[in-house]
Amino acid sequence: MRSFFPFLGLALCLTPAFAARPAPSQSMPLAMRPVFDTLVLPDAANIWRSGSGRPGPAYWQNRADYRIESRIDPDKAVLSGTETITYTNNSPDALDVLWLQLDQNMYRKDSRSWIAYPDWHPASSEGFVIERVTLEEGGKEHPVPFRIDDTRMQVSLPSPLAGSGHGLKLHVTWHHQIPGLWGGRTAVTPVKDGKIYEIAQWYPRMSVYDDLRGWDTLPYLGQEFYLEYGTTDYAVTVPWNFTVVGSGALVNPQDVLSATERARLAEASRSDKRVLIRTPEDVLDPASHLARSGEKTWRFHMENTRDVAFAASPVFVWDAARLDLPALPAAKGQKPQPRLAMSVYPREGAGPQAWDRSTEYVKHAIEYFSSQWYPYPWPNAVNLGGHGAGMEYPGIVFDGWQDKNDMLFWITTHELGHGWFPMIVGSNERRHAFMDEGFNTFIDAYASQHFNHGEYAPKKDAEFAPETGDPAKDIVPVLTAADAPSLMMPSELVPEKYRHKVTYFKGAYGLMLLREKILGPDRFDAAFRAYIRAWAFKHPTPSDFFRFMSSEAGEDLTWFWRGWYFENWWPQYRLDGMTHSAPKPEQGQPASTAAGTGAGNTIAIGVRNEGKLLLPVVLRVTWQDGTKAERVIPTEAWALHDRLSLSFPEHGPVKSVVLDPDQGLPVPDRSAMTLTPPEPAHP
Incomplete structure (x- = not known):
């Protein structure tokens, strides 16, 4: 399979007969010496x-574990929740305050993000409404003071939290409006059959306290994140006809899935090809659901994660296939759960070169990255076809239902790679x-x-x-x-x-x-x-x-x-002339005899460095008879000089001399990197 930059090993090129000879009169300019400083x-x-x-x-690192109960009110587009944060202070420091991230405050029109980047915000809200913050002590909750500044909340503790493994439990009750269309961080996306709720950065999360700067409290301006690891158990209550997929494992399938859906999931756990859990026909059939009224609560569990996100909608087509990965350890008394590649998307996203292939792409990405770099640590990997922001969270990614062909493959693979x-x-x-x-x-x-x-x-x-x-x-x-x-x-x-x-x-x-x-x-x-x-x-x-x-x-x-x-x-090299030489004749041997045989004759190629990024560069010499020789000039060759002379045995007339023949280096000017001597005259 073609590599981006075919690598020419040094072992193929570095031999004593081809040793580089630096030109002693050419010293590196003083301006170049900082390259090696x-x-x-x-x-x-x-x-x-x-x-x-x-x-x-x-080395130490603090830990944040979450238990969250949440509910979506689709009539008001409001997400409400209560959470318990078990925070462990493994640092050597006693902490008199805690800092939490309130990313939803980015949607406020008086937020730093809104003012700094107004073009990023077609949707707005009032952000988090923090109803109550309490500290649990001895099984009882006591209110604690807090202050909110933009996307950060500081909680004052009645007494410092000691370090070296001491912990506490903090309870937070909150709600916020789910913004409309915006970049996929949190959105309500309308499609033909209803709405897709893409829910991320949706609950107050602990800021990182580390050895570099203590509390890392950069305001959230709309880009990326920095979070602590822990275990998260979260529940989402939605109307009866919603399907919910999210980070981690669904732990109560019997409470939310029909017998048919559970059977199809079991089939998917044995299949390398996608199995439809909810078909396009199911989307239009109320009888396909476990219940026909009220609400359902979907419960998920995820270990060793820094975040969780989910998607909920009545419009989802849902398919899945098994991930060919070792089973994760099961909780005591439970069977190991299958590990699945999944996709959810609206009916209009289906198609043979569109979302019908999404789970194939998910399966490949997770299995390939696991074999090549590090085993995937979580139960499932979900690709959501929604607004189309191209956004990643542990175990789930938010992509666009209109993506197809190469773009769907690339965006799916890229976002899952963020795992x-x-x-x-x-x-x-x-x-x-x-x-x-x-x-x-x-x-x-x-x-x-x-x-x-x-x-x-x-x-x-x-x-x-x-x-x-x-x-x-x-x-x-x-x-x-x-x-x-x-x-x-x-x-x-x-x-x-x-x-x-x-x-x-x-x-x-x-x-x-x-x-x-x-x-x-x-x-x-x-x-x-x-x-x-x-x-x-x-x-x-x-x-x-x-x-x-x-x-x-x-x-x-x-x-x-x-x-x-x-x-x-950047690198910049150029060829700087070619000379021919013959060996000195032995004592008593005529010079014409030694030169005439060609034995021991050499050519010397001059190479000059004019750049500051001193990437190893290949020099290739090709003779008219088809013979080739290559040499890798290492970075160290330029430590004291900006010109080298490299010698090669003669093989007759030279056809070409080329630096970086595969053009794999980012050299701005290639005009002097090829030398083509004139062909010898024929009688």
């Missing part, structure tokens, strides 16, 4: 985060978006190659190689643009015109360069898998990632981190 990473190594990039011996970044590897995507979108775009580009013999390869969309489909060409305008931000720019400071080009595309392409041009797939894959294992369900920083990959792969990558992540540098 020491890079001071933003976060210092310490007892919590080690110099190897792994969690340190004293690994940042749902398993819990980086702070609020601050470092490339660790979320860039890492995920990287893994889903390879998934496009893998699926069905490359049916939708190469990946080409707004997130990857958006112009020509050739990443080496498409990235050049980004690298050379004077106003383009670096990957290390805080997420919410990246202008919208560069959000996909830098955060997604450059973030992904950098990992591809690292995998296929610098380390090679074997070294990269082993190190990247180890990184995921080490930081699964934890909170790594960019500094942790940089240190980990350098240490685990056994390569000083300082020059690459600086050039690709902290700067927008």
